Amino acid sequence: MPIQRFYPHIPQRYRLEGTKCKKCGKVHFPPRQVCNSCGSKELEPYRLAEEGEIITYTVVYTPPDDFKTKKPYVVAIAKMDDGAKLTAQVTDCTPDEVEIGKRVRVVFRKINAEGKSGIIEYGYKFVLI
Amino acid sequence: MIGIIGYGSYVPIYRIKVEEIARQWGDNAEAIKNGIKVYEKTVPGQDEDTITIAYMAAKYALVRAGIDPKEIGALYIGSESHPYAVKPSGTVVAEALGMVPDIHIADYEFACKAGSEAMFVAYTHVKAGHMKYAMGIGADTSQGAPGDALEYTAAAGGSAFIFGKGDKVIAEVVDTYSYTTDTADFWRRETRPYPKHGGRFTGDPAYFHHVLSAAKGIMEKNGLTAKDFRYAVFHMPNASFPMRAARRLGFTKEQYEVGLIVPYTGNFYSGASPTGLSASLDDAKPGDLILMVSFGSGAGSDAFIFRVTERINEVRDLVPKVWDQIRTPRKRYLTYGEYAKFREKILMNE
Amino acid sequence: MRDVAVIGVGWPKWGELWKKDIRNIFVEAALMAIEDAGVDHIDSMYVASMSPGLWSKQEHIGALMADYLGQTPIPAVRVESACASGGMAVRLGFIEVASGMSDIVLVGGVEKMWTGEDFTAVLATAADQEYEAFHGLTFPALYALMARRHMHEFGTKREQLAMVSVKNHANGARNPRAQYQREITVEAVLNSPPVADPLNLLDCSPVTDGAAAIILAPVDLARKIAKDRPIVQIIGSGAATDSIALADRESYVELPAVKKAAEIAYKMAGVGPEDIDLAEVHDCFTIAEIIVTEDLGFFEKGKGGEAVEQGLTKIGGKIPVNTSGGLKSKGHPVGATGVAQIVEITEQLWGVSGERQVEGAKIGLAQNMGGSGASSTVHILKRID
Structure with a gap:
């Protein structure tokens, strides 16, 4: 994607910066301006836990063109140790190693690139612990 | 005392054996192994490059150093495979590890000694009293032309060293x-x-x-x-x-x-x-x-x-050690075809 | 509020329409509906379409379609809510007629998907682009995440998912407008290529070019111009939203937007799930039909898979679901889907569905949803004598 679209998300992609509600304590990722639990607008910056547990996952065999050289790849939703839920690929594994309940840790990887000449899009992925 | 206060290394999990490359090009694997004494090499994952390798090494180094990333005054990455020809690798690593914006960053290139150059400059900054801490990293996802002798050895991995003064030093x-x-x-x-x-x-x-x-x-x-x-x-x-x-x-x-x-x-x-x-x-x-x-x-x-x-004994086991990463049970051997795909050596349609 | 009836429908054959562009496809359906209603003009028009901008590089299709339909200067606007665009457009048309602002409103839906674009990527724009699609999640993958969880929590069997597809193809084989008019087997589903584990190709609705249209009018007017067929009234309309990203939901085995839209529609209609004679639901993937039939209150949570296996949702069963063939067999030209559901229910209530007719059908329900359930509509239609 063009850098102009990537740039606003750098704090999230690189450093897992979300928000936490000062009233009800809910953790949001990506960050929000209004709490989706209690409606409060008093939120503070919060950095997500780096470890969690797989709640569900899939193995993508038919990807968009951008990911066609990466198939099959695993995408999971994990519940992080602070309660936030995070969607990311599980890398450095084969699909049969992934199961609901397995522990994961966040790593920093190349997610995609804007063709051969455009920007490289870095971000978070999971690895199995 | 001035020296290394934190160090970390990263080794990808993918490998290819000399036999697999030799089979591709009709070389004699035994003769090659005899000559270079190399048996297998690491291959970066499809989502890895010098920046992600440098990031992991730096992250481990920060854990061993036990310091706030914002205290690092300079970050230098030496590599001959910086993902961008123009645009630094270091800014990505520094941004991702929370070292920005009060930091001096430069990428180095001097074939295989760019890493030690980065270390040298980081060390001399601390020695000169310019800054409290400075980090030097050597990382590569080396290029070897298909069929060239270098293809048997061109691998991927890297290490990061944080230099500083005083009782945090683990290697003067x-x-x-x-x-x-x-x-x-x-x-x-x-x-x-x-x-x-x-x-x-x-x-x-x-x-x-x-x-x-x-x-x-x-x-x-x-x-x-x-x-x-x-x-x-x-x-x-x-x-x-x-x-x-x-x-x-x-x-x-x-x-x-x-x-x-x-x-x-x-x-x-x-x-x-x-x-x-x-x-x-x-x-x-x-x-x-x-x-x-x-x-x-x-x-x-x-x-x-x-x-x-003495401090080596306190920090050694905080993050994965080099030989443990080399011998990881997660190690995965690639075929030459997978290797060629991973290294983007296959001519694809746009 | 005035009572609103469906007075005409138009639904040409769906499929890979290589010789037609988006305007040809839409106008054909709209003309059919106008002719079917027997009206000489329309007062206003809604055009449902998910992404003409990405597929055909054409925005502003409200005006485009009014122009090519020969209906300028009536007001016309495109409605977008991803795969629920059609249902949302029906709701807006319903509101416009009910409010008294307009008498005769055309609601059409269209999608031209076979344009050479990467449809997997275009469809993925209905998910959270930066936090789902960015990571390589596709629509089949999102529903696969739900399917795995449903199987994990309730023991829903892989074969039960396949049975949804088999049932819908059996219905679609009897629908002359369906894209795939052929029956399939459980084995064929299980042996079809994997798309996003545990979903295979034959668990997924296809890529389709097509359009559908309906004409809405006040019941009073409908009675005046009625042909020799009963009046079909929209007695309930509900819509709701939910978090765009699946991860943000409390549960991955239910769709709160569907539940909420149904609750609103049931309340407005003064009926409950037990009063529904047949339903068209959004089976974009087999798991979706299972979850939705639970959330509409037809079956207990977790029992949707068993219900399919027991034949409760086939024609002649307790509650026939997707007599049209569903998205799976009839096709899923995204913006048109929610409108075609109303066509199917209306025809069933008129009693003109031929081989697919549900005998004595009096009340039908249409449920349409966008994304991984971030938006949903529910409409309840009734034959009034």
Whole structure:
């Protein structure tokens, strides 16, 4: 994607910066301006836990063109140790190693690139612990 | 006391064996293994590059240092495979690790000694009192042309070192010395995908002349001989070069074997001798002296002497050690076809 | 509020319409609906379409379609709510007629998907682009995440998912407008290529070009111009939203937007799930039909898979679901889907569905949803005598 679209998300992609509600304590990722639990607008910056547990996952065999050289790849939703839920690929594994309940840790990887000449899009992925 | 206060290394989980590459090109695998003493090499994952490798190494180094990333005044990454020709690798790593914006950043390039250059400059900043801490990283996802001799060794990995003063030091820098001439034994022209080299010209006039001169130079300068060191690490484009250099300098197998990772990893280029140093630190005891000599084609060598402190015992086990990463049970061997896909050597449609 | 009836429908054959562009496809359906209603003009028009901008590089299709339909200067606007665009457009048309602002409103839906674009990527724009699609999640993958969880929590069997597809193909084989008019077997589903584990190709609705249209009018007007067929009134309309990203939901085995839209529609209609004679639901993937039939209150949570296996949702069963063939067999030209559901229910209530006719059908329900359930509509239609 063009850098102009990537740039606003750098704090999230690189450093897992979300928000936490000062009233009800809910953790949001990506960050929000209004709490989706209690409606409060008093939120503070919060950095997500780096470890969690797989709640569900899939193995993508038919990807968009951008990911066609990466198939099959695993995408999971994990519940992080602070309660936030995070969607990311599980890398450095084969699909049969992934199961609901397995522990994961966040790593920093190349997610995609804007063709051969455009920007490289870095971000978070999971690895199995 | 000035020296390393934190160090970390990263080794990808993917491997390809010499046999698999030899089978592809009709080479004799046994003859190659006999010649270079390398048996397999690492391959970066499809989502890995010099930036992600540098990030992991730096993250581990920060854990061992136990400092706030914002206290780091400079970040230098040495590599010959920076993902961008124009635009620094260091800014991504610094942004991702929360070191920005009060930081000086530069990418280095000097073939395989860009990593030790980054370390040298980071160290001298601290020594000059410019800043409290500075980080130098050597990392690469090396390029080897398909079918070229280099394809058997061009690998991926890297190490990061944070320099600082005082009681956080785990390995004091005793001295440094650099030996440099204009000797083009290996190069890559702008916009070309693969390097070229001078074949056997890379040996005596290049690697051996510079490595031996730098090693002798720093030892003489400090009144030390080979037997004073517990560990010796030489740049390792293959295993036979550093072993011959070690023997010619009077070092024994016990001194170089811990840092000699190349038989099972291949050549990490800018990350090679730094990762050999990292492996030696993983093994070292307080008081041990370590000699590290890098080599960069073009050509030059940076020599460092380190003295290990008591703090090594506190930090050694905080993050994965080099040999544990090399021997990981998660290790996955690739076919040449997978390797070619991973390294984007297959001509694809737009 | 005025009572609103469906007075005409238009639904040409769906499929890979290589010779037609988006305007040809839409106008054909709209003309059919106008002719079917027997009206000489329309007062206003809604055009449902998910992404003409990405597929055909054409925005502003409200005006484009009014122009090519020969209906300028009536007001016309495109409605977008991803795969629920059609249902949302029906709701807006319903509101416009009910409010008295307009008498005769055309609600059409269209999608031209076979344009050479990467449809997997275009469809993925209905998910959270930066936090789902960015990571390589596709629509089949999102529903696969739900399917794995449903199987994990309730023991829903892989074969039960396949049975949804088999049932819908059996219905679609009897629908002359369906894209795939052929029956399939459980084995064929299980042996079809994997798309996003545990979903295979034959668990997924296809890529389709097509359009559908309906004409809405006040019941009073409908009675005046009625042909020799009963009046079909929209007695309930509900719509709701939910978090765009699946991860943000409390549960991955239910769709709160569907539940909420149903609750609103049931309340407005004064009926409950037990009063529904047949339903068209959004089976973009087999798991979706199972979850939705639970959330509409037809079956207990977790029992949707068993219900399919027991034949409760086939024609002649307790509650026939997707008599049209569903998205799976009839096709899923995204913006048109929610409108075609109303066509199917209306025809069933008129009693003109031929081989697919649900005998004595009096009340039908249409449920349409966008994304991984971030938006949903529910409409309840009744034959009034």
